[in-house]
Amino acid sequence: MHHSAEPVLSIQGLSFRYPPRPGGAAGSGALVLDGLALEIPAAATAVLLGRADAGKTTLARIVAGLVPRFTGGGIAGSVKVRGRDVRPVAPYDLVETIGLVAQDSEEQLITTRCDTEAAFALESLGLSRAEMRRRVEESLEKVGLGGFAQRNPSTLSGGEKKRLLVACLLAVRPDLWILDEALGELDFEWKTRVLDIASGASATVLLLESRWSPLAEKRGTSFFLVDGGRVRAAAADARDASMGAALLAAGIRTAQRPAPASLPVDGCLRASGLRFSFPGAPGFGLLVEHLELRFGEICALVGRNGSGKSTLARILCGLLHPQEGTVGFGGPGGGRAARAEELLARIGYLFQNPDLQIFLPTVREELGLGLRALRLGREEAEGRISEAAARFDLPDLDAPPALLSYGARRRLQAATYFLLSRDLLILDEIDSGLSYREIETLVDALASRVPGLVLITHDLALARSACHRIVVMDQGRIAVDSPSHDFDPAGEWAAQGTAR
């Protein structure tokens, strides 16, 4: 590890334009970065904030030497790490200098065991077996995966995968750690510990986030707001007034508005006596005695990694069958249990990965798919598609969804459900990679059409500002069920780091 006065990362006049889409004119590719400049001193934690599609991931990959090497596109400007121009250097020669943890951990996992995953870069560096063993054991231990050496990474939870990727960095100890929305799937306790681990390794951290958080405020030593491809605001102090105003204006920081009004619809989705455990996973068991999700209400489902939020959601929408208990609908005329077919038809579930739910050649066809069942006339269908495109800010109805940006794909995914008739919609980590403004826009639009919404999130600020009610899960049980205005953010569950 080197120590000097020069910045660890220095970016000057960095511009980048992606290559045009197939069939597009030369130079028509998206301009993502436009003269971006920033410097980060040694051992600092720089927080770079920007909405989805602000170019954060592109910037991370440029610094790591992956873009334009794997994407093509036009680039200008300089990127220096410890005074060395890294743009002409291949990524494999930057292993000891730069480490990257990406937003989607699936795209980074290579091997079939946690220890070989953590050792992959060390093997590339040609370290001795004894040295590798020492570093791998130490790294896995520090991220809480000490007993997981032989586990297949694909069997880990989202948060555990993130911790494994942090262990991969810790084993190598590069000078610069780039955490690209890498803390998203971690609960507050682990977010803090990951930053402690980086700090303990004397690393310089570039933390790329789409939302302001108390953790960033507490741990950041410099702050940058990126918009339109360049740094719009910078501050060394989290309490800087102009920075705060800029973040609010950009929707990166929440204004703690009241939760949106939802449709006045009677009825609810009711779960009773649910018992569920995965075969071969004796450590986890879901046990929900009673849960009522009322239509006309926006509910947040929060809890630690592995607390059972997604499992419960999958049972509620009919994808998983509980071993005991029922899920059904309640209303003015009484309640009844529902079959899986009915749950699938009446409950929607937005997967965290939008690519799993969009598959047609154009945005127009994606939006039109759900309208076919309604047998609308051509004009009326077109009208609804245009309305959805406008509400969800989808720029081009003829664009291929697979080539849209992450934020646009997320909006398209939500827009498809906007056009479907569902009684209740579960949004699984809808906040992943989106700013507060973007999430609020999505939630407002969906709440105007769907009677009940459930937001699965780790962000308590979001839960309090966007939802009427907060349900906290812990070890497969419902630990707290409270109106959001009565929820105590300093209470036991929040204090334990369940969600913040």
Add this chain to the structure above:
Amino acid sequence: MGRPGDRAVIAEFYSPGQSFLHRWDARAKLLVLPLVLAGFFLPSAPWVLLIFTVVIAAVIALALGPSQLLPPLKAVWPVLVLILFLTSPFHLGGVPVLRVLGVTLLTSEGLDTTLVLLLRFLGITCGFFAIVRTVSLDDIVLSLRWFGLPYSACLVMTITLRMIPTLAVTWHAVRDAHRLRSGTFERRQPLVSTYLPVLTSVMIAAVKGIPLLAMSLESRGFGRRNPRTSLSGLKKCSALLPDVLALAAVAAGLLWPVLIRW
């Protein structure tokens, strides 16, 4: 509807264990595999291939349990059905075995050829399954490197092996996602209109994954010129010999009818 909870999300074929098949050295198993494959491709009578297949199936059942015979069968049953129905109409020589309304549907040659193809396909599948189920991908890489293959070639082979179950997991995830969007079950819809969108999403995910995998490999040092080391190692060469001899004896036992005929 399927039960996603029943599907352990394990994106590889390997299953850890302590059976005698697990304990045999990975290099010995990889050495014997071509011999077994050769046995299936020699011009043999169906009963010889039947013995081969039964022996391999017995080894799997003894080492891993009878239930482990199901995964390879489940993986290839559509191909077996195709072989069963599409082979005999193209081999109408020999004695008629089945005639309906004066039309010969099955002859002795058709029956022989169908059996040979069925047993060959099933036996080879079981042989591969016995290897990939009991040898971890890391040990396959180490063994292939021990045989002198470059690391990049070994990595390509293991990534290919890993890709098949990964795509299967993706398929299930995408199918669930589509069910939720359509709100229906595939059994109520025509086959093509159900599976084509799922296949499209899986293909998109797979194609998008190619550059991401390349990025991940290079950012973890794949491509460096210095010699690559390994976290884990294989047994000493002296431990390899008994395993090779034992497996060679098994292979010779399988091949004895053919060897005697030669």
